[in-house]
Amino acid sequence: xxxxxxxxxxxxxxxxxxxxxxxxxxxxxxxxxxxxxxxxxxxxxxxxxxxxxxxxxxxxxxxxxxxxxxxxxxxxxxxxxxxxxxxxxxxxxxxxxxxxxxxxxxxxxx
Amino acid sequence: xxxxxxxxxxxxxxxxxxxxxxxxxxxxxxxxxxxxxxxxxxxxxxxxxxxxxxxxxxxxxxxxxxxxxxxxxxxxxxxxxxxxxxxxxxxxxxxxxxxxxxxxxxxxxxx
Numbered sequence: 001x002x003x004x005x006x007x008x009x010x011x012x013x014x015x016x017x018x019x020x021x022x023x024x025x026x027x028x029x030x031x032x033x034x035x036x037x038x039x040x041x042x043x044x045x046x047x048x049x050x051x052x053x054x055x056x057x058x059x060x061x062x063x064x065x066x067x068x069x070x071x072x073x074x075x076x077x078x079x080x081x082x083x084x085x086x087x088x089x090x091x092x093x094x095x096x097x098x099x100x101x102x103x104x105x106x107x108x109x110x
Numbered sequence: 111x112x113x114x115x116x117x118x119x120x121x122x123x124x125x126x127x128x129x130x131x132x133x134x135x136x137x138x139x140x141x142x143x144x145x146x147x148x149x150x151x152x153x154x155x156x157x158x159x160x161x162x163x164x165x166x167x168x169x170x171x172x173x174x175x176x177x178x179x180x181x182x183x184x185x186x187x188x189x190x191x192x193x194x195x196x197x198x199x200x201x202x203x204x205x206x207x208x209x210x211x212x213x214x215x216x217x218x219x220x221x
Contacts, residue, residue, distance in 0.1 A: 034149035096141050100152035
């Protein structure tokens, strides 16, 4: 089986930085995804990490350490529209199945 | 390209009724998936398919059935609806490169 853990909820101020951690335990690891999901909408792709290190994409960055089973998503210069749930998901090579964590709801306050 | 299209968007079922959630993709993706998402939770995999004619169970398959007769379509069938199946259902597809494309979801309530 797979365990994917991430905090349930985080609150931050507009313009600040928030880091969402995700830890996982899985065999046959083939990559880690981060998705953003606004209330009542479908998840949308943010990032994909398969090698160790930091991937930067504008205000969003994602980090992976395969040896530690750890990833984080960093949101910089927070905007009100960043209030959403952020889903960490791990993919295994077999079957190309994504397994999701429970999601972290981020609330951005003025 | 329409991407992944799900119908209906909303449905209320009575206990014991049956229904089919439709999912169609026009991207010629081999891999297709059905997930359910309960309030405030992550997504759980119900069934998936790696190509036409091939389906397999995910984490929570009980109470559901699927078929994949074409590359485009991957319907999900509920035979005897139960309150525990009240959820939002997402269909998704993938080519094998990174990134899933999700449909807009079907919000199902069983009363």
